[in-house]
Amino acid sequence: MLIGLLILFLIVGFVAPEYLLDLLATAVIFGVFAASADFSYGYAGIMNLGSALYFGLGAYIMGYGLKASANPFLLIPSALIVSIILSLVIGYVGFRVKASQTHFGLIGLAITLGFEQLAISLYGLTGGSNGITNVPRPVFSFFGLDLDLSSPTLYYFYVIVVSMGIFFILWRLVNTDFGRALQALRHDETKLETMGYHPLKVKMTVNAITAAIASLAGMLLVCISGIAYPSLFGVGLSMSVLIWVALGGTGSLIGPFIIAMILKLSESMLSSTFENSYTLIIGLVFVIMVIVAPTGVFGIGKKIFQYIKRTEVEQS
Amino acid sequence: MGFGIENVLNIITAIGVLAVVTVGLYIILGLMQVINMAHGDMVMLGAYSVVTFTKMGINYWLAALFSAFFVALVGAIVELCVVQFLYKTGNLSTMLATWGIGIVLQQTIKLIFGPQGEFVDVPVTSMINIMGIEYPAYRLILFLLCVVILVGIFFILKKTKAGLLVRTTMDNRIMAQAMGINTKNVYLFGFISGSALAGLAGALIAPITNISPLMGLDYVTKSFLVVISGGVDSMLSTIGGSFIIAGFQTFFNGFMGATNSWMTVLVIVIIALWVRPRGVFSKK
Numbered sequence: 001m002l003i004g005l006l007i008l009f010l011i012v013g014f015v016a017p018e019y020l021l022d023l024l025a026t027a028v029i030f031g032v033f034a035a036s037a038d039f040s041y042g043y044a045g046i047m048n049l050g051s052a053l054y055f056g057l058g059a060y061i062m063g064y065g066l067k068a069s070a071n072p073f074l075l076i077p078s079a080l081i082v083s084i085i086l087s088l089v090i091g092y093v094g095f096r097v098k099a100s101q102t103h104f105g106l107i108g109l110a111i112t113l114g115f116e117q118l119a120i121s122l123y124g125l126t127g128g129s130n131g132i133t134n135v136p137r138p139v140f141s142f143f144g145l146d147l148d149l150s151s152p153t154l155y156y157f158y159v160i161v162v163s164m165g166i167f168f169i170l171w172r173l174v175n176t177d178f179g180r181a182l183q184a185l186r187h188d189e190t191k192l193e194t195m196g197y198h199p200l201k202v203k204m205t206v207n208a209i210t211a212a213i214a215s216l217a218g219m220l221l222v223c224i225s226g227i228a229y230p231s232l233f234g235v236g237l238s239m240s241v242l243i244w245v246a247l248g249g250t251g252s253l254i255g256p257f258i259i260a261m262i263l264k265l266s267e268s269m270l271s272s273t274f275e276n277s278y279t280l281i282i283g284l285v286f287v288i289m290v291i292v293a294p295t296g297v298f299g300i301g302k303k304i305f306q307y308i309k310r311t312e313v314e315q316s
Numbered sequence: 317m318g319f320g321i322e323n324v325l326n327i328i329t330a331i332g333v334l335a336v337v338t339v340g341l342y343i344i345l346g347l348m349q350v351i352n353m354a355h356g357d358m359v360m361l362g363a364y365s366v367v368t369f370t371k372m373g374i375n376y377w378l379a380a381l382f383s384a385f386f387v388a389l390v391g392a393i394v395e396l397c398v399v400q401f402l403y404k405t406g407n408l409s410t411m412l413a414t415w416g417i418g419i420v421l422q423q424t425i426k427l428i429f430g431p432q433g434e435f436v437d438v439p440v441t442s443m444i445n446i447m448g449i450e451y452p453a454y455r456l457i458l459f460l461l462c463v464v465i466l467v468g469i470f471f472i473l474k475k476t477k478a479g480l481l482v483r484t485t486m487d488n489r490i491m492a493q494a495m496g497i498n499t500k501n502v503y504l505f506g507f508i509s510g511s512a513l514a515g516l517a518g519a520l521i522a523p524i525t526n527i528s529p530l531m532g533l534d535y536v537t538k539s540f541l542v543v544i545s546g547g548v549d550s551m552l553s554t555i556g557g558s559f560i561i562a563g564f565q566t567f568f569n570g571f572m573g574a575t576n577s578w579m580t581v582l583v584i585v586i587i588a589l590w591v592r593p594r595g596v597f598s599k600k
Contacts, residue, residue: 047408093586096593102351102407106540107589113537114575114582121575235533239353239415246412280427283419290413291401 001254002168009160013153021156022224023268027261029221032163034244034260035253036213039170041242042250043179044206045186050090050108051241053115054083054211056233058218060119063132063228072138079219080212087211091204104203109235116233131229135222149223159220166213170253173209182206243286249296259297321449323570329455330566332462333521335558338539339469340513342554345543347486347506350399351411354418355539356532358511362387362518363527364425367434376439380519387515388508390421395507403503418532426529438523458520465516470551482506538562545585547595556597560588 009028013021033055040046061079066072090111094104119126126132137155140147149155173179181202184192189199222228231237244263248255263282270278293300337359344352365386369379394417402410440457443450473479485492485502493499514535525531538561546557564584568577588596 041408047411089586093589093593096589102345103544103589103593105351106544107586110537110541110582110585113533114579117575117578121573235537239412242408243412243415246408250408277423277427279419280423283416283423287398287413287416287420290409290416291398 002164002171006160006164009164010157013156013160018152021152023265025152025156025159025224026221026268027264028159028163029217029224030244030264031257031261032166033214033217034241034248034256035167035170036210036217037241038245038248038250038253038256039174039213040206040210041245042252042256043174043186044182044203046203046206046210047102047105047242048108048207048210048238049105049235049242050110050112050238051210051214052233052235052237053108053112054087054214055218055221055237056112056115056119056228056230057083057086058215059222059228059232060126060132060218061215062219063135063222064125066135066138066223067132072140075138076216076219079215083211083215084208087207088204091207092200095200095203095207109238112233112235112238116230116235119230119233126228126230129230131227131232132222133227135226135228137223155223159224162216162220166216167253167257170213174253178205247286247289247297249298252296252298255296255298321447322451323567325446325451325455325459327563327566329459329462330562331558332459332466333517334535334538334542334562335555336462336465336517336520337514337535338542338554338558339466339551340510340517341536341539342543342548342551343482343506343513344510346548347482348399348403348503349407350403350414350507351407351540352510353411353415353536354394354421354532355414355510355514356534356536357418357421358387358391358514358532359518359521359535360425360527360529360532361390361421362515363436363522363525363531364429364434364518365515366519366522367429367436367527370436376436376523380516383519384512384516387518388512391508391511391515392504394511395504399507400500400503418536422529422532429529431529434527436522436527454523458524461520462517465513466555469513473551478505541581541585545588545596547598549595549598553595553597557595560584560596 009024012024016024033051037048037051040048040051058079061082062072062075065075065079090107091104094107097103119131120129122128137150139149149158174182181192181195181197184195185197185199185202192199192202218232241260244260245256247263248257248259250256267278289297295303337355340358341352341355344350344355362383365383366376366379369382370376374382394414398413398417399410402413438452438454440452440454442453444453444456445451446456471479473483481492481497481502482505484495484497485499485506489499492502542554542557542561544557545560546555547553561581565577565581568580571577572580592598
C-alpha cells in the first residue's frame with residue numbers, strides 16, 4: 001500500500017500543474033504530522049495537546065535561518081536538536097506522575113499557548129503577528145555542489161521523498177521490539193516495568209521522536225507557504241492533529257495520514273466558498289463523528305464492509 | 317509602575333474569578349474524568365448572554381443570574397446529547413468532542429454577534445476609598461461575590477446530601493453504583509453545576525473584560541494549569557492553584573508585559589511540578 005501511494009504521488013508529480021503540487025505537498029506534510037501524533041497516541045497512548053509547539057518551532061527556526069541565508073544542512077539538525085531538547089524537558093516534567101494522561105497533555109497545551117504569545121511579542125525576531133514572511137525555498141549546497149529546490153516541482157519531490165522516508169521509518173519502528181514495548185506501555189505501565197523497561201525513559205523517547213518529526217514537518221511546510229506565523233504554535237493546530245488521529249483511527253498510522261490529507265485539501269478548496277460557516281460545519285461533523293464512529297472513519301467503513309459480506313454469505 | 321495596595325486588590329480579584337471558573341472545571345474533571353475543553357467557552361457564553369440580557373433592559377444582577385441559568389441549560393444539553401455517550405470510550409474522545417462543542421459555540425456566537433468585541437456597562441460605578449487609594453467598587457463586590465460563591469460550594473460539597481453523593485461518586489464510581497446511587501444523574505448534575513459556575517463567572521467578569529468569541533481559550537488553559545499545578549485532591553487545592561496562577565500572573569503584570577508574565581508563570585509551574593509532580597497542594 002505504501003509503495004502504491006509512493007508511485008501515485010510520483011506520477012501526480014509529473015502531470016499535475018505547479019499550484020496543485022504545492023497544495024498536495026502541504027497536505028502530505030500535515031499527513032506526516034498526523035502520523036507522528038498517531039505514533040504517540042495510538043501506539044504509546046501518550047496524548048499530546050501541544051504537538052504544534054514543535055511544528056511551529058521547526059517552521060520558525062527554518063524560516064528565520066533561510067531568510068538569513070544559512071545552510072539548510074546546518075539548519076535542519078539544529079532545529080531538530082532544539083525541538084528534542086525542549087521535548088525532553090517537557091517530557092521529564094510531565095511524565096513524572098505515573099499513569100496520568102492529563103498531566104503531560106495539559107502542560108504541553110499551556111506551553112504552546114505561551115510560545116504563541118511569545119512569537120507575537122518578540123517582534124524583532126519573529127515579525128510579531130505577521131510572522132516571518134517571504135521565506136525562500138532552500139538551496140542545499142554540498143561541497144560546492146548546489147541542489148536548488150526553488151521550483152515547486154522539485155520541492156514537491158523533495159517533500160514526497162522526505163515524508164515517505166519518515167513514514168517508512170515510523171512503520172518499521174512500530175513493528176520492532178520497541179514498538180511492541182510502546183503498546184505494552186499503553187495497556188499496562190506496571191507490566192512494562194516488570195519486563196525491564198523504564199516507562200519514563202520510553203515515554204520521553206516517544207515524545208522526542210514525535211517532536212523531531214513534527215518539527216521536520218514544520219520545516220518542510222514553511223518553504224511552501226513562505227510564511228511562519230504565530231498560530232502555527234496554536235492550540236487549534238494541536239487539536240486538529242488529534243482530530244485527524246481520532247477520525248483516521250488510532251494505531252494505524254496510514255488512517256490519520258490519509259484523513260489529514262483529505263481534510264487539508266478540502267479545507268483549501270472549500271473554506272474560501274463557505275468562509276464563515278466552514279469551521280462551524282467541521283466542528284459539528286466532528287462532534288457527531290466522535291459519538292457515532294469512535295473507531296474512526298475507516299473503522300466504520302470496515303464494519304459496514306463486514307456487514308455487507310455477512311449478509312451476502314447468509315443469502316447464498 | 318509602582319507596587320501598591322491597588323495591585324494587591326487586582327491580584328485578589330483575579331484569584332477570586334479564576335478560582336470560581338476552576339472549581340467548575342474541578343467538579344467536572346474530578347467527578348467524571350472528562351477534560352472539558354468547552355469550559356472556557358461556557359465562560360464566554362455567560363459573558364455574551366449577560367450582554368444580550370442587559371441589552372433587553374434587564375437589571376445587570378438579574379441578568380447575571382439568568383445567564384448562569386442559561387449556561388446551565390446549555391451544559392445540560394451538551395451532557396445529554398454528547399458527553400453522556402462518551403464516558404466509556406475514554407479521555408481522547410471526550411476531550412475532542414468537547415473541543416468540537418467549543419468550536420461550534422464559538423462559531424455560532426461569531427455568526428450572531430460578529431468577530432468584534434462587545435462590552436457591558438459596569439453596574440456599580442462608584443469608587444471606594446481603601447487606605448488612601450480610590451478603587452472601583454465593582455471589583456471589590458466581584459471579589460466578595462466570588463468568596464461567597466466558593467464558600468457556598470464548599471459547604472454544599474461538605475455538608476449537604478447532594479454534596480455527599482457527588483463526593484462518593486468522585487471517589488469510587490462503581491462502589492457508588494453498587495450502593496444504589498444513580499451515578500448518571502450525579503454526572504448530569506455535576507456537568508450542569510460546573511457549566512453554571514463557568515457561566516456565572518463569565519457574567520460577573522463581563523463588565524471588566526474584553527468580550528470576544530475567542531476569550532474562552534484563555535480561561536480554559538489557565539484553569540487547567542491551576543488544576544495541574546494545585547492538584548486535584550480537593551476543592552481547596554484548586555483554590556490554592558488559583559493563587560499560584562492568577563496571583564503570580566497579575567503580580568508580574570505590574571512589572572512586565574503580559575507575555576513575559578505568562579512565560580514566567582509557566583516557568584514557575586514547571587519548577588513547581590518538578591518538585592511536587594502531583595501538584596503543590598496535594599497530600600502526597
